[in-house]
Amino acid sequence: xxxxxxxxENLTVSYPSAQTPxxxxxxxxxxxxxxxxxxxxxxxxxxTLARAVAGLLPRGTSVAGRIEWPAxxxxxxxxxDIGFVFQDAGASxxxxxxxxxxxxxxxxxxxxxxxxxxxxxxxxxxxxxxLPDPATLARSYPHQLSxxxxxxxxxxxxxxxxPALLLADEATSALDTIVQAEIAALLDRLVRERNMAxxxxxHDIALASNLVSxxxxxxxxxxxxxxxxxxxxxxxxxxxxxxxxxxxxELPAP
Ligand SMILES: Nc1ncnc2c1ncn2[C@@H]1O[C@H](COP(=O)(O)OP(=O)(O)OP(=O)(O)O)[C@@H](O)[C@H]1O
Numbered sequence: 414x415x416x417x418x419x420x421x422e423n424l425t426v427s428y429p430s431a432q433t434p435x436x437x438x439x440x441x442x443x444x445x446x447x448x449x450x451x452x453x454x455x456x457x458x459x460x461t462l463a464r465a466v467a468g469l470l471p472r473g474t475s476v477a478g479r480i481e482w483p484a485x486x487x488x489x490x491x492x493x494d495i496g497f498v499f500q501d502a503g504a505s506x507x508x509x510x511x512x513x514x515x516x517x518x519x520x521x522x523x524x525x526x527x528x529x530x531x532x533x534x535x536x537x538x539x540x541x542x543x544l545p546d547p548a549t550l551a552r553s554y555p556h557q558l559s560x561x562x563x564x565x566x567x568x569x570x571x572x573x574x575x576p577a578l579l580l581a582d583e584a585t586s587a588l589d590t591i592v593q594a595e596i597a598a599l600l601d602r603l604v605r606e607r608n609m610a611x612x613x614x615x616h617d618i619a620l621a622s623n624l625v626s627x628x629x630x631x632x633x634x635x636x637x638x639x640x641x642x643x644x645x646x647x648x649x650x651x652x653x654x655x656x657x658x659x660x661x662x663e664l665p666a667p
Contacts, residue, residue, distance in 0.1 A: 416483035418577055418610050419443040419466065424478035426461055426470065426634075435461040436634045438478070445484055445577065448604060448611040450621035450642065452657060453631030459614045462631070463582050466612070467491050485577065493523045496571030496609075498600075500583040502564040506555040512566045513539070513551025516573060523574030538569040542599060561592035568599065572607070579604060582614045593617070597624050618661045622646055630654050 419442060426436040436458045443449055451459045464470045466480060468491050482489045489495050499505060507515055516535035520526055526534065539547035542565040555563055564584065571579060581600060585593040597620050604611045615621045621628065621642075628645040630638040630653065638651045649655045 415445065417442040418445045418447070418482065418484045419489075420479065420481045420483060421462075421466065422479040422481075424462075424465060424476070424480065426458075426465055427475045428461075428471070429473040429475075434634055436465065439631075439634070439636050441629060441636060441639070443578070443610050443612070446604070446608045446610055447627065448613065448625040450618075450625035450628040451612060451614045451631065452616070452618055452621060452628060454657065455616075457631040458634040459631055460582055461634075463580050463612060463614055466578075467495050467497065467580060489578070490574075492519070492576075493574035494577050496574060496576035496579045498564070498568050498571050498579065498581045498584040500586050502560075502567035505567055505570075506563060508555055511552050511554060512558070513547075516551075516566070516570050519570050519573040534573070535569075538572055539566070541572065541603070542566070542569045544569075559592075560588055561595065564588065564592075564596055565599065568596075568603070572603065575607070576609060578610045578612065580612050580614075583616070584613075585620065586616065593620060600624065618646070618658060630657065 421439060421441045424436055424439045425434050427434040439462065451462065453459055465476060470476065485494060513535050516538055517531040520531040520534045536547045536551060539550055544550050544562060544565050558566065585596045588596060600611065601624050613621055613625050625642055628640065628642050629636055632653050638645060638649065638654045645654065646658065649658060
């Protein structure tokens with residue numbers, strides 16, 4: 414069996430001046446191409462885990478434990494090995510730069526290409542995220558796009574470095590239900606086509622259940638349950654998971 418993409422072992426993270434750790438003794442691994450959902454109530458440590466994996470914890474945060482990338486044989490480079498998509502795509506785009514140029518700039522930085530090649534790659538990426546007429550869209554500014562279109566642009570930028578892992582932190586939460594489903598379907602297609610691993614952080618268990626093969630449940634910074642999506646959803650072993658599921662009455666049968 415090939416080595417895991419990511420190993421997180423006994424990870425404990427404490428923010429400066431916080432009374433209790435945001436993550437405690439958390440162990441988890443991820444295979445290449447695997448899709449993992451991270452669920453848990455607000456403040457349970459989901460984003461902290463994503464930030465720790467991406468090396469984006471604020472200065473002064475104390476970190477104990479191991480984060481390793483056996484399949485890469487070296488530490489992961491954020492941006493290149495890990496792509497990020499956050500809730501507020503608008504905030505991650507430069508308002509005064511045309512979207513094509515923004516993506517081309519990320520491509521150039523991550524893949525060391527000429528401007529000509531990077532511009533061509535940017536158009537390919539805009540097409541890959543199913544944006545119609547990429548050439549026209551590339552000349553638009555972020556404010557000229559809808560929220561769903563901006564999120565597609567953010568996903569295109571996240572793909573620019575051809576990452577092995579896509580980290581989506583509440584990537585669909587700010588969108589209306591139909592657009593959420595479209596973006597989830599897009600992520601599903603992209604991770605399969607590009608054999609990327611996915612960590613999908615969400616409050617929407619129903620949405621996650623259609624997208625991920627494994628679910629990890631966080632409570633107060635601890636991993637309290639982990640398993641195959643179908644098993645966690647149909648036979649949760651912990652009362653906390655049952656409560657989370659019960660709160661999602663609209664959950665379709667997986
Ligand atoms: N920069 C920070 N400094 C101090 N404490 C923080 C910081 N960021 C998060 N925390 C605290 O760490 C804990 C975990 O927060 P985190 O954002 O990881 O949870 P979450 O599950 O992602 O929550 P949400 O679903 O609301 O985004 C919370 O108690 C939070 O208040």
